Amino acid sequence: MHALLARAMKEMFLLASLALLSRVPSTGSTDYEYVWSVLAYGQNRCTEIPKDLELCYGIGYTQMLLPNLLEHEKMAEVKQQAGSWLPLVHRRCHADTQVFLCSLFAPVCLDKPVHPCQKLCESVRDACSPIMEAFGFVWPEMFNCSKFPREENEMCITNNQTKNFEVSERMSCPQCDIGMDFILQNMCTSEIAIKAKIKRMKTENADKKLILQKRVTAIWNKNLSNRELKKLVLYLKNGAYCPCPQLDNMKNHYLIMARKVDQRYLLTGIHQWDEESSEFQKRLDQIKTNKCSEPVFK
Incomplete structure (x- = not known):
């Protein structure tokens, strides 16, 4: 367990210097574990993150898991779905938007998958939902924050507390702030x-x-x-x-x-x-x- 945590922390430091929490012993299966049990982790494989997966290429690690945590089994499907989220990252509504999305679309290749924490999901959702709503979109069910683990119960990706990432306040309406x-x-x-x-x-x-x-x-x-x-x-x-x-x-x-x-x-x-x-x-x-x-x- 200590070796796993050490390796996870090393890999995830490259992923925008994220802090990973130690897994707390559990006396039974959590709702979260039940939700993700369908992923059949033993069937997952490591694969290189391709250059045309723009959302996550160059994020700090080179290999990802397939199927990913959204159950995309083929890279073509990952690229298609992940590409549609690039504009939200470019809107800079939250410092960890890309980290959150890539933890699901292109999870780092470890012995066991590491998921985003519920608080990280909620933080990104609360910051970015107003931007999405301005374009007539709502936060999707596939990112339902209640599906993700609480950091006090599971090892998961937390809000980044160490990265010096300043998000500039945008004065104009997001529809008008178009480069x-x-x-x-x-x-x-x-x-x-x-x-x-x-x-x-x-x-x-x-x-x-x-x-x-x-x-x-x-x-x-x-x-x-x-x-x-x-x-x-x-x-x-x-x-x-x-x-x-x-x-x-x-x-x-x-x-x-x-x-x-x-x-x-x-x-x-x-x-x-x-x-x-x-x-x-x-x-x-x-x-x-x-x-x-x-x-x-x-």
């Missing part, structure tokens, strides 16, 4: 991407309601007809409580992305239209040809 590098990722949360000007806006409950000018050009469009695009109304969820710098100048054209949630189209990204920028034109070309496998955060 050039993340345009494609925002598109993959969306059903439409358009070029348009904003005619007017008003506050509606906690949201901002955006009415567009009728001249709308579709860049990426899954469902709407040209007639529906001209009548499109967008909502900036919780936009009444955070500034959106892009909306300060309604004379500009914008690249606007949105997705339908219930009966409303939520704005998922807005970026000033810049035809003189070669980088912007490159992103537009990528939008027109890019194929997103699954919506982000699912």
